[in-house]
Structure formats: structure tokens, C-alpha cells
Amino acid sequence: MDSNTTSIFDISDIDDVLVEDVLNDVYSALEEKGYNAINQIVGYIISGDPGYISTYKESRKKISKLERTQIVEVLLRNYMK
Numbered sequence: 001m002d003s004n005t006t007s008i009f010d011i012s013d014i015d016d017v018l019v020e021d022v023l024n025d026v027y028s029a030l031e032e033k034g035y036n037a038i039n040q041i042v043g044y045i046i047s048g049d050p051g052y053i054s055t056y057k058e059s060r061k062k063i064s065k066l067e068r069t070q071i072v073e074v075l076l077r078n079y080m081k
Contacts (some may be wrong), residue, residue, distance in 0.1 A: 021075040022062045029057040045071055 023041070030037035030062035033056050045068050053060040063071075 015070065016074050016077070019066055019071055022066055022073065023074075025057065026053060026059040026063050029059040030054055032056070039075075046067075 018064065030040050030053070033054050035054065040052045040054075041063075042078040044050065044063065048068060050060050050064050053063050055061070
């Protein structure tokens with residue numbers, strides 16, 4: 001690497017992976033418990049009520065650490081690709 005150039009680091013890529021990992025974990029846990037995971041996650045995103053997400057495998061705790069707008073942004077960005 002040339003010492004005279006500036007490297008660009010984009011944290012949004014890391015954020016996207018974090019959100020995707022959390023969503024995958026939560027989705028799997030909800031499915032394991034017999035819930036319709038899509039409906040439950042959508043209910044949470046729309047209302048902000050963590051009661052839509054089971055505590056199974058710490059799913060509620062994991063998803064609550066994310067901003068709902070961040071979740072929507074990652075979902076939309078991935079959908080539009």
C-alpha cells in the first residue's frame with residue numbers, strides 16, 4: 001500500500017452485516033418456536049413493541065439493540081440490489 005494514499009473505511013458494510021446476522025438469528029429462533037417470523041418482525045418494525053419478538057435465544061435482546069430505521073434501511077438496500 002502506498003503510504004501517500006488515504007484508505008477509505010466504510011462502517012456501513014459492518015453495520016449491514018451486523019443487522020443481517022441479528023435478523024437471521026431472530027428469524028430462525030422465531031421459526032423454531034413456531035411463529036410466523038416475517039409477521040412478527042414486521043409487527044416489531046412497525047410498532048416498536050418488542051413483545052412481537054420472543055425472548056427465546058435472546059432474540060428480543062438482540063433485535064432491541066438495533067435501531068428500527070437501521071433495520072428497514074438494510075432490508076430496503078438488500079431488496080433493491
